[in-house]
Amino acid sequence: MTTYIFRRLIQGIFILMIITTVSFGLTRMSSDPMAQYTLGRISAEDRARIRANLGLDRPLYVQYFKWLGLAVRGDFGYSITNHQPVSTLIQQRLPQTLVLMITSEIVIIVLSALLGIYSAVKQYSLFDNVLTALSFVGYSLPIFFIALMLMFIFAVQFKEWGLPYLPTGADIWDFKDPRELTLHLILPVASLAIIQVAAYTRYLRSSMLEVLSQDYIRTARAKGLMKSAVVMRHALKNAALPIVTLIGLDVPFLLGGAIVTETVYSWPGMGRLFWQQAGRGDYPTVMAILLLVATAVVVFQILTDIAYTFIDPRIRLS
């Protein structure tokens, strides 16, 4: 087990090295860090001096290793457009993204567990059929469509109809006020959650059906246990196993979805920061976020694999 974890960590670090190398090359090729200095009238000597000061005259691989050396110590340099340390920028944005992601994940798990179990227990009922059809459609919907539609109905139209409406996010609001935070969270969380709920409901339904048809369930029923007790105590435990793997794999989806959701709802998070700064060619910020995102994905993959062995003793990692 220890050797397995160790090996996975080494692999993970190797993967992160590939990612940082490639993305460093890509971001540096895509935007000239000196572009902002052409705005003012700067002489050629001054440009050369600034380049040398910033270390931009050295070969790209030297710049990469310097960047990497500082990055592992948490120093991502200064944003080119904001002139603030990148770590400050990210610290400002990270909590909001985490609030959005964690709330969405909780909603996803609770809702899909409820719907999936009910759907499996009432197999082929009207509810089950409608839900199966809806989840197939929901799974195919792009996140911007859901986000725009929810915004149009619950923020724009409800306001017009004089009903209690939800904010679009374009207003100025206080992140620390729990009431305002909740109101502003509802629509972004819903747009992030709908697609995953659709996917997991289908998943949990089929895994629940598989478990329900097994012998030990029949035995439990035969010895006189109530159906609800069998479903909740015996079946759910085994049926929920695959969900654990999916939660770990949700991280990239939620991070990617956050870009669109945060953009549509003006949510002051990291995804929107990434989109804005990528458009402005702010490569230190872009690199820092890419590294964070990739690390999160890699770490969660390893954690998922390890967690799985604890939950399911039949699985041995080698």
Add this chain to the structure above:
Amino acid sequence: MSTQESKKSIISSLAFDPGRAESVSAPLSPGQLAWRRFKRHKMAMGGSVGLILVFLFIIVGSFLYSEKDANHVDVVHRLTPPSTTNYFGTDSTGRDLFARIIYGGQISLFIGILAVALALILGITIGGLAGYLGGWVDILLMRFTEAALSIPSLFLLIVLGKLFGSEIPTLRFLDRTFSGSVIVVILVIGLTSWMYLARIVRANILSLREMDYVAAARALGASNLRILVAHLIPNTMMAIIVTATLGLAQAIISEAYVSFLGLGVQPPTASWGNLMDQSISLIQRGVWWMWLFPSLFIVMTILFTNFIGDGLRDAFDPRSTRHL
């Protein structure tokens, strides 16, 4: 599906059922069997009809509206809601949304198909090499694949979109002018969507290369390349077709995402994605037609393509007895 029905469908999917005269008279090829299963897949057939209708709409539509109509700016009639003259309304510069959806659809589907083609080339090459050569090549290529999978594709799309999108010339093709960003988007999507394909091809080849017929081919003196191209890749074709079909839906979504975020296809060339790029700010002024119609077309196309992909997967799987 009741047990009675499912029993029936299990029986009917067996080619050698004595109750079916034609099965007895001539054994069917795997392809014919797959086609038969596909035809019985209601959602897949519905999806095929739907997708054909979408294609018809954007092809026939371009005879009714010229591209000049689609790019015609009419500031007096900006942001008019749908009416009998502008079926889907007009955008913020008064361009007719109906015509733009026709031409945007052509661009979106063109991008989708070419991006999938690029992803196919990359995925099959990388997966094939990794699976067949094994050893260090395999380890390196698969770590690279994992690395590419570890960044959510939207992040990659944005970085690459910015990388290639800085200087874009205008292209002329078939007497029409396109923004060069179309090519950029094809490259960007193709470069970010080959990973699953590579993994599937590799996994298939790993299991296939242990087969007896590969040993037989080698005994007959076939070269590595010949075994790979003539024996291994054709046998993974079914998995490749299914992945490519589902990949088309994914490519259309990806185009919509980057263009929606303003880093994709650049106006005046329309695409389903960039028709919506102003809708976030306009939606608060009650402008609903600018996001609803393009996204409906995107959603329909994705749904139909996914239905077809699902049907193909079931049809190609000889053990499949599922008929929705």
